[in-house]
Amino acid sequence: MEILLPVDESEASLQAVRYVVTRAARASLQPLLLNVQRMPAQAWPQRGIDPSVLERALYEQGEAQLRAAEAALAEAGIQAERLVRIGPPADTILEVAQARRVGAIVMGTRGKGMLGGFALGSVALRVATGANCPVMLLKPEARIPTETPLRVVAPIDGSEASQAALRHLAALAPQLGPMHVHVVHYLPPLTFIEAVLPPHDDILQNWTGEAVAIAMDAATQVLDEAGIAHETHSFTADPGEGIANFAHDLNADLIAMAMHGGGNLRRLAFGSVTWKTVQLGRVPVLLMR
Numbered sequence: 001m002e003i004l005l006p007v008d009e010s011e012a013s014l015q016a017v018r019y020v021v022t023r024a025a026r027a028s029l030q031p032l033l034l035n036v037q038r039m040p041a042q043a044w045p046q047r048g049i050d051p052s053v054l055e056r057a058l059y060e061q062g063e064a065q066l067r068a069a070e071a072a073l074a075e076a077g078i079q080a081e082r083l084v085r086i087g088p089p090a091d092t093i094l095e096v097a098q099a100r101r102v103g104a105i106v107m108g109t110r111g112k113g114m115l116g117g118f119a120l121g122s123v124a125l126r127v128a129t130g131a132n133c134p135v136m137l138l139k140p141e142a143r144i145p146t147e148t149p150l151r152v153v154a155p156i157d158g159s160e161a162s163q164a165a166l167r168h169l170a171a172l173a174p175q176l177g178p179m180h181v182h183v184v185h186y187l188p189p190l191t192f193i194e195a196v197l198p199p200h201d202d203i204l205q206n207w208t209g210e211a212v213a214i215a216m217d218a219a220t221q222v223l224d225e226a227g228i229a230h231e232t233h234s235f236t237a238d239p240g241e242g243i244a245n246f247a248h249d250l251n252a253d254l255i256a257m258a259m260h261g262g263g264n265l266r267r268l269a270f271g272s273v274t275w276k277t278v279q280l281g282r283v284p285v286l287l288m289r
Contacts, residue, residue, distance in 0.1 A: 001103035002030040007069045011140040012108025017069045021076045027175040031080040035062040036089045090126035106136045134288045145253035149178035153247045155257045158215035165258035168288040170226035181230040183219045186239035240276025256286040
């Protein structure tokens, strides 16, 4: 499986490369290293500057920024293809991913240069929301797993999106290696309005446990069919904080979750739980549609 590795000179992107090294030893991964150079806003077009000279300089700079990543892969006996492109970082990454039909994108957050800082509107966010393949995000301090089976935290919310994410996770088992999946369901505490107003059917279903049981049964069926070891957990707490804290307490190796939620638990939606988990989590986060 070909995987796209957007890299610059940041520690975050090198951490993504290190993660691929640990996985490539167990699976047939073909890394594609990509560096994107942004055209200086004030340098083009400007009198006295030869466009070909500027373009050549940007390509040379991109090649230089790929060397550390290429060396880390080569040391592990992994040969990677290299690409340098000039253009808007997020759009260029997505274009290359689509053109090459890569199986996944693995990239750092809180980088510098093309990766920028990790915040809403950053390159990492735009790539994760626009990609048609799974996207793994790693912070510079993310722990790289060295043992198997992987301890994977898989949040669900009863939506088709979260079930699809579990199916994607199962399909990636050959690349990720043996895993033990902890399926977690977080029910947010009732809001003040929900507490004082007459209960609606969807709230009653959630709080009587009916929706939780249905979501758990569907999740365990996916993992049973894939032959993946698993156990289930259900909590009442803020989902974003709860998922990150559970993964930390478990000493998990990976959080694997849908890009957005919905279904019965409407507050588990893109823009809240997913990105709060990424921001608070201390392990790699695999985001899937």
